[in-house]
Amino acid sequence: MCGRFVVGSSGSELVGVLRVDVVGDDLPQPSFNIAPTDRVAIVLDSAKTEPPTRRLEAARWGLIPGWAKDVGIGAKAINARAEEVENKPMFRQALIARRAVIPASGYYEWKTEDGVKTPYYIHPADDEPLFFAGLYEWWKDPAKAADDPSRWVLSFTIMTRDAVGQLGSIHDRMPLFIDADYADVWLDPTTENVGDLLDATIDAAPALVDGMLMREVDRAVGNVRNNGPQLIAPLS
Numbered sequence: 001m002c003g004r005f006v007v008g009s010s011g012s013e014l015v016g017v018l019r020v021d022v023v024g025d026d027l028p029q030p031s032f033n034i035a036p037t038d039r040v041a042i043v044l045d046s047a048k049t050e051p052p053t054r055r056l057e058a059a060r061w062g063l064i065p066g067w068a069k070d071v072g073i074g075a076k077a078i079n080a081r082a083e084e085v086e087n088k089p090m091f092r093q094a095l096i097a098r099r100a101v102i103p104a105s106g107y108y109e110w111k112t113e114d115g116v117k118t119p120y121y122i123h124p125a126d127d128e129p130l131f132f133a134g135l136y137e138w139w140k141d142p143a144k145a146a147d148d149p150s151r152w153v154l155s156f157t158i159m160t161r162d163a164v165g166q167l168g169s170i171h172d173r174m175p176l177f178i179d180a181d182y183a184d185v186w187l188d189p190t191t192e193n194v195g196d197l198l199d200a201t202i203d204a205a206p207a208l209v210d211g212m213l214m215r216e217v218d219r220a221v222g223n224v225r226n227n228g229p230q231l232i233a234p235l236s
Contacts, residue, residue, distance in 0.1 A: 002078075002079055002107050002109075002132070002158050002160060002173075002174075002175045003035075003036065003078065003079075003108070004033060004034060004035055004107065004108040004221065005034050005104045005105075005106065005107035005108065006031070006032050006033070006034065006104060006105045006106050006107065006108075006121070006123075006231075006232060007028075007030055007031055007034060007040065007041070007103065007104055007105055008030050008032065008105040008229070008232075009030055009105065009129075010027070010029075010030060014041075014043070014056065014103050014129065015056065017129060017180055018043050018054070018056075018101065018103070018180060018183055019054060019184075020043060020054050020055065020056045021053050021054045021055065022053055022054070022055045022056070023055075023056045024041075024055060024056060024057040024058055026058060027041045027056070027057075027058050028040060028041055028058055031227060032227050032228055032229055032231045032232060033221055033224060033226055033227045033231055034061065035061075035224040036061050036062050036074075036075055036078045037060060037061060037062055037074065037075060038060075038061050039058045039059065039060055039061075040058070040059060040060075040061055040102065040156070041056055041057070041058055041059075041103065042056075042057060042058075042059045042100045042101065042102050042103075042134065042136060042154075042156050043055070043056055043057075043100060043101040043102075043103065043183070043187065044057065044098070044099075044100045044101075044136055044187065045099075045187040045188060045189050046189075047097065047189040047190065052187075052188070052189055052190070054187070057154055058154070059100075059136060059154040059155055059156045060074060060153060060154065060155040060156075061074075061078055061155070061156060061157075061158075062074030062075050062076070062077055062078045062155055062156075062157070063077040063078075063080070063090065063091070063094065063135060063136070063137055063155050063156060063157035064077075064137055064139040064153060064155040065089075065090055065093075065094075065137055065139070066137060066138065066139055066140070068139060071139070071141075071153060071155075074155050077090055077091075077157050078157060078158065079157060079158055079159070079160050079173075080134075080135060080157045080158070080159050080160070081159075081160055081161075081173075082133075082159045082160060082161045082176050082198065082201070082202050083161065083202070085135070085159065085198070086194075086195060086198065091135055091157070094135035094136060094137050094157075095135060095194055095198065096194055097189050098135060098136050098137060098189070099133070099134070099135055099136075099186055099187055099189070100133075100134040100135060100136040100156050100187070101131050101132070101133065101134065101178065101183045101186060101187060102131070102132040102133075102134045102156060102158055103129050103130070103131055104129070104130045104131070104132060105123060105127075105129065105130065106121055106122055106123030106124070106130060106232065107121075107122055107123075107130075107175060108120065108121055108122070108217070108221055109122060109167075109170045109171045109174075109214075110170075110171070111169070111170040111171065117222075118216055118219075119216070119217050119218070119219060119221050119222065120170055120214045120215060120216055120217065121214065121215055121217045121221075121231075121232045122167065122170075122212055122213070122214045123212065123213060123214075123232075124211055124212060124213070125211050125212065125213045126211070129180070130177065131177065131178050131179065131180060131183060132158045132159070132175045132176060132177065132178070133158075133159045133175075133176040133177075133178050133186055133201055134156045134157055134158050134159055135156065135157050135159065136154060136155065136156040136157075137154075137155055137156075138152055138153070138154055139152070139153045139155060140152055140153075141153060158175055158176075159175070159176040160173045160174060160175055160176060161173070161174065161176050161202050161205055162174075164206045164209055165206065165209040165210065166209065166212070166214065167209055167212065167214070170214065174205075174209070176201060176202065176205050177205045177208040177209070178201060178204070178205070178208075179208060182201075182204065185197070186201060215234045215235075216234070216235055217231060217232060217233065217234070217235065218230070218231065218233070218235065
């Protein structure tokens with residue numbers, strides 16, 4: 001699974017890499033300890049225009065489906081098992097037309113040995129941006145006025161698959177990685193056979209694992225109140 005991750009650069013720096021057309025207001029600042037319910041910059045293709053408009057927008061981590069009564073349900077949907085999303089009511093409709101890319105610098109995973117959990121930081125060896133395949137939803141808060149723009153909440157989930165290679169030694173799951181070139185394919189809201197798209201994305205993810213580095217880091221990362229580049233520093 002992926003329960004904490006790092007975005008060490010400004011979201012606006014991704015405009016060229018992912019060919020973003022519109023940058024949203026109030027994007028989150030870089031963070032070295034992003035936790036569930038935090039706001040994160042995500043990339044999505046809006047089908048309201050022809051061709052679709054690629055947007056970089058701030059979103060809440062933890063998918064909130066349109067039928068939810070409140071935002072609380074999102075805390076239970078920070079990850080979505082890629083092998084199951086087609087059959088899960090929580091994710092099925094988002095998979096069809098609301099796919100997202102979540103840019104990151106790296107992420108944390110905890111290895112458990114003899115009951116002791118040790119955090120590791122996992123990131124691309126070349127320090128280029130890392131991209132997770134995800135899903136997004138818009139949720140309308142019924143408690144707010146119809147003319148209040150803040151009543152609309154954009155949320156997302158990070159998809160995962162079985163871990164392979166070196167990452168399998170730490171945890172049995174890993175984020176569903178994609179590369180920048182494949183983002184165009186994943187984001188396209190006009191894709192009709194999403195089952196084939198999903199299968200291809202799951203199959204392609206392991207190819208990116210060999211380009212990852214991982215190192216043990218300080219247990220301070222386990223406290224969500226801690227933040228800063230010292231969290232990803234290698235232990236002395």
